[in-house]
Structures are given as structure tokens and as C-alpha cells.
Amino acid sequence: MSLVWERRWIAPVLDGVCLIAFVVVGKENHNVTTGFRWFWEVLWPLAVGWFAVGIAVGLYRQRRLTWLRWAATLAFGTLLTMWLRTFTGRSAFTAYTVVVYIFVGLTTLGWRGVAGLVASRLHPRSPAV
Numbered sequence: 001m002s003l004v005w006e007r008r009w010i011a012p013v014l015d016g017v018c019l020i021a022f023v024v025v026g027k028e029n030h031n032v033t034t035g036f037r038w039f040w041e042v043l044w045p046l047a048v049g050w051f052a053v054g055i056a057v058g059l060y061r062q063r064r065l066t067w068l069r070w071a072a073t074l075a076f077g078t079l080l081t082m083w084l085r086t087f088t089g090r091s092a093f094t095a096y097t098v099v100v101y102i103f104v105g106l107t108t109l110g111w112r113g114v115a116g117l118v119a120s121r122l123h124p125r126s127p128a129v
Helices: 005-009 010-029 035-054 066-086 096-124
Strands: none
Touching: 010 035, 010 066, 010 096, 035 066, 035 096
């Protein structure tokens, strides 16, 4: 099995961790104590929106244009999330939308940036001849 296939699961798992972190931090910031049901009602639209668009644009299978695929996932995945939120009885476009764009954008881009720096240090490209 190639190294690419062995590590293909890392990106969706780390994105999932970012989405879960968003919900956990929000729960703590708003002093919500209603348990798992609240957690699930906030997480599922976010996860479905993010991963549906991520899969559709090839975020997890294509290595080319990764930043463009990430940006499309953030933009359109968040829009889909806002629409899905209406099925939980929540408002679609509120300050929550801005917070999702900022937190999820920074965390999902952040781990990709760190991974890119680490990869470039571990496997420096040879200079063009």
C-alpha cells in the first residue's frame, strides 16, 4: 500500500477534530450544560456541510489546488451548514455564521499550514538545475 493511501485518513480526521473543537469551545463559552443532545444538534449540520462539500470538491482525494479546494469547502460548506441548521430550529445566518468562518477557517487552515511546514522541513525539494 502506498504512503499516500496510508495517510489519506489524516486530513478528514483532523478536520473532524477542528469541528468538534468548535462545538466544545462554543459549549464552554456559552455555559451550556444540556449534554450530548445540544452537542449533536450543533455538530451534525456543521459536519455534514463541511464533509459533503469537501468530498464534492475533492478536498480529500486531490493533492493539486489544495488551498482552493479548502477555500471552496469553507465557503460553501458553511453555507450548507447554515441551511441545515434551520432543521434544528436555529436561525440560519447570525453571528454564528461569522464565528464558524473564523474558527473553522483558522483551525482547518492552521493544521494544514503546520503540516506543510513540517513536510517541507522533512523532505526539502532539491533546487532546480
